[in-house]
Amino acid sequence: MERKNSKKPVARVVREGKPSKRRKKPLTKGQRIAKTIFAAIGKVFLTSFLVMVITGCIVGTALTIYVMQYVDSEPEIKLTEVSMSNSGQVYGINASGENELVQTLSRGENREWVDLDQIPQNLQDAFVYFEDERFWEHEGVDFKRTFGAVLNELLNMLHIGSETERFGGSTITQQLIKNINGDLYNRSVEVKIKEIMQAMNMERHYSKEQILEAYLNCIGLHYNNVGVQAGAKYYFGKDVSELTLAECASLAVITKSPANYNPIDHPDKNKTRRDNCLKKMLEFGRITQEEYEEAVNTPVETVATPVTTDEESSSSSKKVQSWFVDALIESVIADLQEEYDYTYEHAEELLYSGGLVVYSTMEIETQNTMEEIFESPDNFKVAGYTIDTMPQASMVVMDYNGNVCGLIGGTGEKSGARIFNRATQAKRAFGSTIKPLSVYTPAIEQDLITWSTVMIDEPVMQIEDEETGQMRDWPSNYLKKYSGPMTIVDAVRTSINTIPVELIQSLTPESSYDYLRYQLGFSNISSSQVGPDGLALGGAACTTLELTAAYQIFGNGGYYIEPTLYSTVTDRTGKVLLDKTNRSKTQVMSSQTATIMNRLLWEVVNNGGTGSRAASSTWEVVGKSGTSNNYKDLGFAGATPYYVAAIRYGYDDEVDEDGNEIEISRSIGRHDISLWKKVMEAVQEGKPAAKFELNMDGVVRQEYCTVSGMLASDSCASTKWGYYKSDNVPGVCTTCGGGTSEQSAVSAIQ
Numbered sequence: 001m002e003r004k005n006s007k008k009p010v011a012r013v014v015r016e017g018k019p020s021k022r023r024k025k026p027l028t029k030g031q032r033i034a035k036t037i038f039a040a041i042g043k044v045f046l047t048s049f050l051v052m053v054i055t056g057c058i059v060g061t062a063l064t065i066y067v068m069q070y071v072d073s074e075p076e077i078k079l080t081e082v083s084m085s086n087s088g089q090v091y092g093i094n095a096s097g098e099n100e101l102v103q104t105l106s107r108g109e110n111r112e113w114v115d116l117d118q119i120p121q122n123l124q125d126a127f128v129y130f131e132d133e134r135f136w137e138h139e140g141v142d143f144k145r146t147f148g149a150v151l152n153e154l155l156n157m158l159h160i161g162s163e164t165e166r167f168g169g170s171t172i173t174q175q176l177i178k179n180i181n182g183d184l185y186n187r188s189v190e191v192k193i194k195e196i197m198q199a200m201n202m203e204r205h206y207s208k209e210q211i212l213e214a215y216l217n218c219i220g221l222h223y224n225n226v227g228v229q230a231g232a233k234y235y236f237g238k239d240v241s242e243l244t245l246a247e248c249a250s251l252a253v254i255t256k257s258p259a260n261y262n263p264i265d266h267p268d269k270n271k272t273r274r275d276n277c278l279k280k281m282l283e284f285g286r287i288t289q290e291e292y293e294e295a296v297n298t299p300v301e302t303v304a305t306p307v308t309t310d311e312e313s314s315s316s317s318k319k320v321q322s323w324f325v326d327a328l329i330e331s332v333i334a335d336l337q338e339e340y341d342y343t344y345e346h347a348e349e350l351l352y353s354g355g356l357v358v359y360s361t362m363e364i365e366t367q368n369t370m371e372e373i374f375e376s377p378d379n380f381k382v383a384g385y386t387i388d389t390m391p392q393a394s395m396v397v398m399d400y401n402g403n404v405c406g407l408i409g410g411t412g413e414k415s416g417a418r419i420f421n422r423a424t425q426a427k428r429a430f431g432s433t434i435k436p437l438s439v440y441t442p443a444i445e446q447d448l449i450t451w452s453t454v455m456i457d458e459p460v461m462q463i464e465d466e467e468t469g470q471m472r473d474w475p476s477n478y479l480k481k482y483s484g485p486m487t488i489v490d491a492v493r494t495s496i497n498t499i500p501v502e503l504i505q506s507l508t509p510e511s512s513y514d515y516l517r518y519q520l521g522f523s524n525i526s527s528s529q530v531g532p533d534g535l536a537l538g539g540a541a542c543t544t545l546e547l548t549a550a551y552q553i554f555g556n557g558g559y560y561i562e563p564t565l566y567s568t569v570t571d572r573t574g575k576v577l578l579d580k581t582n583r584s585k586t587q588v589m590s591s592q593t594a595t596i597m598n599r600l601l602w603e604v605v606n607n608g609g610t611g612s613r614a615a616s617s618t619w620e621v622v623g624k625s626g627t628s629n630n631y632k633d634l635g636f637a638g639a640t641p642y643y644v645a646a647i648r649y650g651y652d653d654e655v656d657e658d659g660n661e662i663e664i665s666r667s668i669g670r671h672d673i674s675l676w677k678k679v680m681e682a683v684q685e686g687k688p689a690a691k692f693e694l695n696m697d698g699v700v701r702q703e704y705c706t707v708s709g710m711l712a713s714d715s716c717a718s719t720k721w722g723y724y725k726s727d728n729v730p731g732v733c734t735t736c737g738g739g740t741s742e743q744s745a746v747s748a749i750q
Helices: 029-073 121-131 143-158 172-181 189-205 208-218 228-236 245-252 267-283 289-296 311-316 323-340 344-353 364-375 431-445 488-493 498-507 509-519 532-536 544-554 591-606 666-683
Strands: 088-093 099-105 357-363 392-398 404-408 454-457 461-464 471-474 484-487 559-561 566-570 576-579 585-587 622-627 633-639 644-650 699-705 719-725
Touching: 088 344, 088 364, 099 323, 099 357, 121 172, 121 208, 121 245, 121 267, 172 189, 172 208, 189 208, 208 228, 228 245, 245 267, 245 289, 267 289, 323 344, 323 357, 323 404, 323 566, 323 576, 357 364, 357 404, 364 392, 364 404, 364 666, 392 544, 392 666, 404 544, 431 488, 431 498, 431 509, 431 532, 431 544, 431 591, 431 622, 431 633, 454 488, 454 498, 484 488, 488 498, 488 591, 498 509, 498 532, 509 532, 544 559, 544 591, 544 633, 544 644, 591 622, 591 633, 591 699, 591 719, 633 666, 644 666
Parallel strands: 088 357
Antiparallel strands: 088 099, 357 566, 392 404, 392 644, 454 484, 461 471, 559 585, 566 576, 622 633, 633 644, 699 719
């Protein structure tokens, strides 16, 4: 019997496949933040990595292209032109206008070139397998060694592992280039990259044998010995071909640090490195085990008296170089410092050992003539002085393009190289020679005065005399008197002091100072010297070179060109390092003022002025003499159509050996001008007679009244001719009774 309301069993559904996963537990807030941060960091790292890869590819491609172009374009270093040394060379200009070697600059090295076949194979192998074991396989650069050297340096810096000896990555080819270029101290990344490029370039043009020969003849081996022949003779007293195996190794290991590893000063250090070198030679099969053991156990004996390689060269290197070369060296060093931010020491070493070639502006005949005159005691015999007590002197001669042609820094025979040079280093007062520059030129330029402006020669003020304590008139004149009314031309001719002092008050001392310092190159004038005594009367200090350069404006139409002692400086490959050939010309006064000043200074020399002893019957001369206080410094600056020159004559010290103040008499001043004339006549000998070619555009020559300074009228009893700007001509004289407005006396010089 069936039960009611009974339920039918429900069929169970069985799902096939993987069992369902349990639902993940929701992340906490902290976990969500951490996940977001890590995801962002991952993206940054991935992006950075991709950027670095892409950048690396771009840089690598660009570097490859650059390297290939650089290797092709870098000027080839010609080993056939590598001379016996990396000494600097100075060229002058001979009578034919050609460059001629006048001085070799060196540290007095011993050198002697030997061909590779004269160098023992053991010595060649010692250098190669100790310095550059893959020399015969690489193409100028051993990248494996380079990377190894960098890694070694990093490990030592980070103190990882045991301290190991630092070694360089440079190959023999790179070291040769370093010696040729003179970059012994400048080891910047830029220089090293350049060496790599040049090494690869060199290996494309020369055989390994040629490179090795040049290297072995250029390597520095201490005590001023350069090259293996010099080293063999110095250390072992024998020709390089006679060296034993041990001596070959001893010589080869010096090169890294000659001062620390040479066998004379440090025999133990040399022995340690020598044994390592021999082990390398054994390792590469260049010597046998028996040869190795014999060499290791054979003492190396140096000679007691080293032998120099070239006695004649050694003696010639002791010849005292000229005053010009002394000044040139300092000029080149200073310009290398400024141009390349070198230290003084590095610039000096580069000049002496970097193979630089300096093309100077020296006229060889001019310099030789000046030296002959200044070395002769007969030219300095003056009354009251013996040869031992005669004053010193300096002189500079230059052309109108700012090129220094000759330079003397002292009297008598020169005693040494790079001694105190009075032409470029002595900063002394030049007295009245400064007046045309500091006062008269700017006054005419600004139309404050004309040729014939009348001013009163009278004391400007009363001052207390330092010696007597009494009040006296100031300033005093050269002739110790005052002349009352006088024209500007007369004031210039007779070197009156009062009128320049009055004029500088109108100009202002500050403007005069600025003109001298910033327009005319007087870099040694200090702001403390701004004032009438320093600027109007010549108490301010300057060098002979500065004064000479400033006076060029009176012979070249008012242009100032910075003076230079060289035109170009090149490295051994011919690359120009310094170039002075295109210096700018600055017009520091109008051509009209230049013409008028030229004629005013002509009056000083040729019309009874203070510079009359400089006059010449062959060449026109213009100039101005000057004396400092108590006549301690005497000078003359002048010009001819060919040259401009200045001389200073006086004592180095202001007291004698007994402490007494030295005073130079006026007669010395005349002698000073005579010496200037003697030099100029000698250096211009053979040149045709000449006068200045004056630019008369805007300048007129007119007759003026010597009493009023105005244009002469028919009533003027005393007249002379003067030069004026055409737009600043004085009116006609009415002082002498009468006068007319007509300027019939005007005549422009054709």
